[in-house]
Each structure stands twice: as C-alpha cells, then as structure tokens.
Amino acid sequence: MIIPLDDICNLVRLQLGIRQVNGADHMLENLGADSVDVVNIIATAEEKYQIEIDEAELTRLQTVSDLHQLIQQRITAANR
Amino acid sequence: MEHALTLTGQFEPFSVVGVLRLLNGPTPEALRRALDRLQREQPLLNVGITAQGKRFYFTESTDSPPIPLQIDAWQDDMQWQTVAAAALNTAVNIQTAPLIRCTYLYQTGKNKVVDLIFVYHHAIMDAASGVQFYHRLLSLCAGEDVDEMGASRLLRPAADEILPSEMQGMKRNGRILRYMAGQMADEIRYRRQLGKGRAAPLHVATARNLIVTRQLNKASTKAIVRRSRRQRVAMNSVVSTALLLAVHKHLYKNQPLPLRALTFANLRPYLTPPVPNEYFGCYIAMLRYTLFCDENPDFWQTVQQFQAALSRSSKRGAKFPAMLMSKQLMKTLIRFQSFRMGTTAVSYPGPLNLQPTYGAIQLTDVHGFISNNRLGPEFTAFAKILFGALSWDFLYLDADMDQTMAETIADEVTYLLQTNAR
Numbered sequence: 183m184i185i186p187l188d189d190i191c192n193l194v195r196l197q198l199g200i201r202q203v204n205g206a207d208h209m210l211e212n213l214g215a216d217s218v219d220v221v222n223i224i225a226t227a228e229e230k231y232q233i234e235i236d237e238a239e240l241t242r243l244q245t246v247s248d249l250h251q252l253i254q255q256r257i258t259a260a261n262r
Numbered sequence: 263m264e265h266a267l268t269l270t271g272q273f274e275p276f277s278v279v280g281v282l283r284l285l286n287g288p289t290p291e292a293l294r295r296a297l298d299r300l301q302r303e304q305p306l307l308n309v310g311i312t313a314q315g316k317r318f319y320f321t322e323s324t325d326s327p328p329i330p331l332q333i334d335a336w337q338d339d340m341q342w343q344t345v346a347a348a349a350l351n352t353a354v355n356i357q358t359a360p361l362i363r364c365t366y367l368y369q370t371g372k373n374k375v376v377d378l379i380f381v382y383h384h385a386i387m388d389a390a391s392g393v394q395f396y397h398r399l400l401s402l403c404a405g406e407d408v409d410e411m412g413a414s415r416l417l418r419p420a421a422d423e424i425l426p427s428e429m430q431g432m433k434r435n436g437r438i439l440r441y442m443a444g445q446m447a448d449e450i451r452y453r454r455q456l457g458k459g460r461a462a463p464l465h466v467a468t469a470r471n472l473i474v475t476r477q478l479n480k481a482s483t484k485a486i487v488r489r490s491r492r493q494r495v496a497m498n499s500v501v502s503t504a505l506l507l508a509v510h511k512h513l514y515k516n517q518p519l520p521l522r523a524l525t526f527a528n529l530r531p532y533l534t535p536p537v538p539n540e541y542f543g544c545y546i547a548m549l550r551y552t553l554f555c556d557e558n559p560d561f562w563q564t565v566q567q568f569q570a571a572l573s574r575s576s577k578r579g580a581k582f583p584a585m586l587m588s589k590q591l592m593k594t595l596i597r598f599q600s601f602r603m604g605t606t607a608v609s610y611p612g613p614l615n616l617q618p619t620y621g622a623i624q625l626t627d628v629h630g631f632i633s634n635n636r637l638g639p640e641f642t643a644f645a646k647i648l649f650g651a652l653s654w655d656f657l658y659l660d661a662d663m664d665q666t667m668a669e670t671i672a673d674e675v676t677y678l679l680q681t682n683a684r
C-alpha cells in the first residue's frame with residue numbers, strides 16, 4: 183500500500199488544528215507541535231495504518247516528510 | 263536560564279554529572295586528544311562566568327587551560343557512584359575556564375569495564391547537547407573520521423535573545439503577566455488544598471546528594487511505551503507521574519495531598535532560529551505542576567491529569583515565560599528560604615541518540631545527575647531510554663530520607679511502570 187504525502191499532511195493538520203501543512207514543514211519548529219501533539223499524531227497513524235513506531239524513531243523525526251517516510255517504511259515492512 | 267543556574271550554584275553546589283560506562287575504553291592518551299579537539303571546536307568549553315552588576319556573562323578565554331582529566335584505577339562496579347556523589351556535592355568554580363572536568367576510572371585489558379565521569383556547569387550544556395558531546399567524544403576516541411565543526415565555533419545567543427515572534431514586544435509582556443497570574447492562582451489553590459495542620463515541604467539545614475539507580479528491562483520498556491501510546495500520553499508524563507505517586511505512597515503515606523512535580527521542556531526547536539543540538543548551551547525551561555493525590559490514586563488517571571496540565575501550559579506558551587522568570591524564582595527562593603520548589607522533578611530527554619559501539623569501544627550505560635539542594639524537590643530523577651531499556655538515576659538528600667526509603671521509592675517506580683504496562 184502506498185500512502186500519499188497529502189494523507190499524512192492532512193493527519194498532522196487535523197491533529198494540530200492548523201490550516202496548511204506541507205511535507206517540508208518541521209513539526210516542532212514550524213508547526214509548533216509539542217510532545218503531546220507528537221504522541222497524538224503517532225498514535226493516530228499507528229491506529230489508522232495498523233503499524234507500530236518505536237520510541238527511538240521519534241527522536242529522528244523532524245519534518246512531516248520524515249513522518250511520511252517512516253509510516254511508509256513501517257507499512258511496507260508489515261506487509262512483507 | 264543560565265542566570266538562574268548560576269545563582270543556584272552560588273547558593274549551594276550545583277553540578278551536572280554525566281557517566282559513561284564502556285567496555286574496551288580508549289587509552290588515556292586517546293581520550294586526552296579527543297577532549298582537546300572538542301575544546302578547540304566548542305567555545306563553551308573555554309569559558310568562565312563573570313558577574314557584572316546583577317547579570318552574569320560567559321567570558322571566552324583564548325588561552326583556556328585544557329579540560330582537567332584525572333585518571334584513577336578502576337576498582338569496582340560502585341566506584342563511579344562515590345565519585346559522582348562527591349562531584350554533586352562540590353561546587354564548580356565558575357570564574358575559571360573551563361566549566362567542565364573529567365575523571366577516568368581506567369583499567370587496561372580486553373573487554374574490561376571503564377567509567378568516564380564528566381562534571382560540568384549546567385549553563386554550558388543541556389541534555390540535548392550533552393548527548394551530542396558524548397557521541398562526538400566517543401567517535402573521536404574510536405579514531406573515526408569526524409569532520410571539524412567549524413560552525414560550532416560561533417557562540418549561539420542565549421534563549422532570551424532569540425525568542426519566537428509570539429514572545430516579542432507587547433506580546434511578551436502579556437504572556438509573562440498571564441504566566442505570573444497562573445502561578446499565583448496555583449499557589450493560592452495549593453495552599454488551600456494543603457489545609458490546616460499540613461505544611462508545604464520545608465527546607466532542611468544541610469543536606470548531601472545521594473544516588474540510587476534502577477533499570478527496566480527491554481520488554482517492560484516496550485510494554486510501557488506501547489501502553490502510553492494507546493493512552494495517548496507522552497512518556498514524559500508517565501515517568502513524572504510514576505515518581506510522584508511513588509513519593510506520595512512512601513514519603514507521604516498516601517495522605518490526600520496536593521503535590522508538585524517539576525518537568526523540563528527543550529526550547530531548542532521553538533527558538534528563532536532553532537538551535538541545533540550540536541551547539542552547546544542550556545536551552546531548557548523548568549515547568550511546575552500541582553496535582554492533587556487522593557489516598558489511592560489511579561495511575562493512568564493521574565498520568566492523564568499530568569498530561570492535561572502539561573498540554574494546557576504548552577498551548578498557553580508557558581515554557582518561554584517560565585524560562586524568563588526562572589532567575590526571579592531562584593532569587594525569591596534563596597532570599598526567603600521558606601518553601602521548597604516541589605516534591606519531585608524528572609528530566610526525561612527520551613531515547614538517547616547514541617550508538618552501542620564506537621569502533622572497538624562498547625557503550626554499555628549512561629547516567630546523568632543534576633545536583634539537588636535544600637530548596638529543591640525532595641526526590642529528583644534523570645530518566646532515559648538507552649538501547650531500548652528505560653533507566654533511572656535518582657537523587658535524594660540524606661536530610662530528607664534514609665537509604666532504605668530512597669530504595670523503596672525507586673523500587674515502587676519500577677513496580678508502577680511494570681504493573682501498569684499490562
């Protein structure tokens with residue numbers, strides 16, 4: 183299954199309650215997300231796509247595109 | 263924030279101690295070379311602190327002496343704790359550069375354990391830059407090809423000089439006023455909830471820092487992380503609540519009480535421009551929350567309360583006013599010495615971005631401690647995830663409790679996390 187970047191942008195947009203989110207946006211720096219927001223975004227993605235994301239991987243997440251790539255990797259791994 | 267930390271250090275010893283446990287540690291000569299290289303790269307490893315009027319300034323020295331390195335023979339598993347505890351109870355001389363020193367508990371031989379102990383002033387390094395420091399140091403010790411960090415030679419401005427737009431001009435004053443009003447309302451509520459016949463934790467005359475450590479295995483760590491994710495709470499809220507409830511149960515015998523927990527926010531990503539972890543400095547804010555604990559509080563309900571308080575203050579942008587007002591808070595605390603900052607404090611940077619091996623060097627454990635003092639919380643901790651396992655470095659004051667009580671609280675924290683992971 184291929185997840186479009188737009189889907190992840192939408193997910194982040196809905197969680198943070200902001201109008202526009204782009205792949206290049208840094209979740210903390212540009213979008214002002216805090217640790218609680220990040221947990222909500224990750225938990226939603228895990229439920230929606232039936233995947234598990236490790237806590238250590240969160241430290242490497244910076245942009246929405248990073249999140250998209252991580253989710254895509256997890257889906258691909260889960261479908262193998 | 264650096265001003266608050268320096269004030270604290272003038273009142274009582276206030277040091278940060280970092281410990282790296284290694285197998286196949288570097289030779290003292292390789293360590294010396296790595297320290298020298300890092301000192302050349304990082305301006306904050308060449309500074310002292312000067313007081314001018316009511317302010318403190320970093321003074322960069324071009325002829326700063328090398329980072330002091332003491333080599334001692336490694337004796338046993340617990341030796342590092344004695345060295346670390348002594349360092350936590352000894353003040354860093356702020357006027358003389360560098361504001362960091364190192365003790366190497368060393369032994370030669372294949373697969374032998376060694377301990378590397380750093381003591382530094384908090385103003386030059388926070389948890390985020392500390393992890394970078396360790397990573398770079400171990401890479402250099404292992405002889406890996408590490409690029410020079412030219413850009414890092416520049417001193418980055420302090421956090422209060424690069425605040426985001428919502429903290430500029432009139433908005434800044436408005437935020438600070440709202441934050442102060444919130445703090446005052448919290449104080450009134452706290453005193454009311456304490457009620458007659460009970461007192462806020464009082465400071466003790468003299469006290470020494472002592473250490474207790476605990477570790478959760480990887481399976482339990484994974485389970486508590488999964489459970490917290492399902493509950494939609496951050497691990498910071500989980501570890502902070504676990505410590506608060508353990509102290510409530512054993513030190514306060516489960517009495518219905520309002521208790522205060524301190525937590526720390528990393529400001530680096532929110533500053534303008536953001537400050538990468540490669541740049542040393544202290545870019546944190548200290549936040550304090552009051553939670554009312556019933557006789558038998560439910561773990562996840564209390565975590566949710568903590569998280570709600572964290573979330574509310576985050577949405578109000580409290581981390582910046584908290585950072586700006588920290589010096590004032592420390593001045594008030596030191597001047598009146600009539601109350602303590604809280605019951606518990608947890609610094610939780612999350613999973614540490616370090617490698618298990620650097621060449622032949624194996625990194626097996628990392629510890630971190632920040633001196634507590636008689637006006638500080640009663641039980642403090644540095645919690646982190648290293649290679650999949652959650653571990654705790656607790657600090658307590660000998661005047662507040664004996665070792666048995668401290669060990670009981672530490673065991674309770676572990677028990678709470680293990681049982682609530684299911």
